[in-house]
Structures are given as C-alpha cells and as structure tokens.
Amino acid sequence: MPQHWHKHDVIFEPAARPGWLRSHAQVPTPDWTADGKLRIYFGSRDAQNRTSTLLLELNPLQPREITRLLETPVLPLGDLGCFDDAGVMPSSVVTVGERKYLYYTGWNTSTTVPYRNSIGLAVSDDGGLTYERVCDGPVLDRCAHEPHFCACPFVLHESGRWRMWYLSCTQWQLVHGKPEARYLIRYTESSDGIDWKRPGTIAIDYARTDEAIARPWVVKTSGGYQMWYSMRSIANYRDNLEQSYRLGYAESDDGISWKRKDELVDLPRSTAGWDSEMIAYPATFDADGRRYLLYNGNGFGASGFGLAELRGAA
Numbered sequence: 001m002p003q004h005w006h007k008h009d010v011i012f013e014p015a016a017r018p019g020w021l022r023s024h025a026q027v028p029t030p031d032w033t034a035d036g037k038l039r040i041y042f043g044s045r046d047a048q049n050r051t052s053t054l055l056l057e058l059n060p061l062q063p064r065e066i067t068r069l070l071e072t073p074v075l076p077l078g079d080l081g082c083f084d085d086a087g088v089m090p091s092s093v094v095t096v097g098e099r100k101y102l103y104y105t106g107w108n109t110s111t112t113v114p115y116r117n118s119i120g121l122a123v124s125d126d127g128g129l130t131y132e133r134v135c136d137g138p139v140l141d142r143c144a145h146e147p148h149f150c151a152c153p154f155v156l157h158e159s160g161r162w163r164m165w166y167l168s169c170t171q172w173q174l175v176h177g178k179p180e181a182r183y184l185i186r187y188t189e190s191s192d193g194i195d196w197k198r199p200g201t202i203a204i205d206y207a208r209t210d211e212a213i214a215r216p217w218v219v220k221t222s223g224g225y226q227m228w229y230s231m232r233s234i235a236n237y238r239d240n241l242e243q244s245y246r247l248g249y250a251e252s253d254d255g256i257s258w259k260r261k262d263e264l265v266d267l268p269r270s271t272a273g274w275d276s277e278m279i280a281y282p283a284t285f286d287a288d289g290r291r292y293l294l295y296n297g298n299g300f301g302a303s304g305f306g307l308a309e310l311r312g313a314a
Helices: none
Strands: 003-012 023-032 038-045 051-059 062-070 087-096 099-109 115-124 150-158 161-175 178-190 201-204 211-220 225-233 246-252 258-260 280-287 290-296 305-310
Touching (some): 161 211
Antiparallel strands (some): 003 305, 038 051, 150 161, 161 178, 178 201, 211 225, 246 258, 280 290
C-alpha cells in the first residue's frame, strides 16, 4: 500500500556561524540514548568546506523541539593523508551493550575526480557524546572488484552477525566535461563489525541507465525488511527538478534479495521553499507509536533537514 508522509517542514537549518556550523546539516542520523533522548547526528561544514559530525537532541514527543545542540565535533578529522582528513560524515549508529558504534563516510579530495570516499568506524563509551576510531584507516574501501569508492553505510547487529548495506560507486562518467559518480547499494556481513566480507552482493540495482542510488536506511519488521533510499539521475541533477534526488523504497524477506517498490512512496518535493529541489538522504525512527522520516532538502543539506510523519500504511 502507498506510504503517505505528512511533512512537518524543516526542523534544523544551519547558520553561517564560526567553526563547524558554517553551512550544511547533511545526512541526519537518528539514535536513542540510554535515558530515552532522541539524538540526531549530522554532517556540517567549516569555512574550508570540510565536513565534521555534530549532534543535536530532540524532544521525542515533539520532534520539532530541539533541546540540545553541540557544535563541537564528536569525532575529529583524520590525520593528514588519511582517508578522512577532509570529511567525517555520520551514517549509522549501532548500540551493543553500553558501547556505541558510529559508521561514517570519510573522504579526502582527489585530482582526477572531485573526491574519494571510504567507510570508517569509531566507538563511544560515554553514551555517544565523543567517539574514537577503532583504527586510522577505513573498515571498507575500494578493492579489486569495487575500484571507485564506497560510502553511506547502514548497519544492523542481529544475533551476533553484523550486516551492512552501503553505497558502492560503479563508475565515474564525464557529463558536460565534468566527472559524475554513479552508484548503487551493496550488501556485506561481518562477524565483529570491523572485518567485512566483500562478495559484491547487489542489494538495490539500477532501474535506469542514468541512475544513482544513495544512503540506504533499513528497518527490520516482523515479516522481513524495509529500505528507504534516495535516487537521482547522473546528469543535470543539481539544477533540473526531474533529475534531482527523490525518495525510493524496497522490501525484502531476508535483507539480501530486494524488490524495489519506489512507486509506493508519497513524499514529493514542495512547490517552494527548503525542499523544493531535493528529497535526499532519508532516515526513519519511531516515537510514541509513530514513524517519522528525516531527510535533507535543497543543496544536499545546505538548507538543513526536515521531518515527515507516516500517515499511511508502510
């Protein structure tokens, strides 16, 4: 059945402040604290266009009410020359016991293409206020059969098994003389959350020859799994509404083989305002018996992130 999402408008807009809140609030990533607080991690940029991970807390009964904002990064940039010396963007938080695991996209700049992404892991033993890397290198990077980059992981810990769905770049294409990335969603597993198998399993494949698919968000249900993601075209997606980011959806019995059902999602761009150009980087959470969805609007998070509430069947 169609999913009817009711928009609650933008709930956080980055301000042109000194430090890390110069611009953007990208890839909002929800997590619950041990005492029931709803925390949102997000990527924000400084004056040098470097991204770091900040956090805010919301009232779970009134999700538009921000109760706390920390402008100090929970994890510093990587050392010079490391995979994350130019960007640390949150993507998924997993709680196991009293420890939190932050899976994030790390990046640095390149020469032939604009950037190179990899997946990093940091852990927190203070409830998620600060994190430390498990290692200085990535836990998932380009490899023999995935030669370009990987990013935007979503991780579940199920009965001792770690499961990850992540963005995998399959090629760079020159569009109007500039390199543009094309990517889909792959799946992998691990026994410890650090060392991951790389069978190359495709979870969400392309439906069109000009498509790119980003930021999976997976929910386990009594009957299987649901996934939300964002999708766009390769060309002209920055300035053409028909080619820009919009929401996609898929279902699976086992979390490995998926069936795309993009047509079920009813969350269109607004006719004007902060999300009139893009609906990007979704993440869901449940509060007070309701399901909510966080997402970025225009400019890949330059306009902040907003909230929608599910009013129809999912």
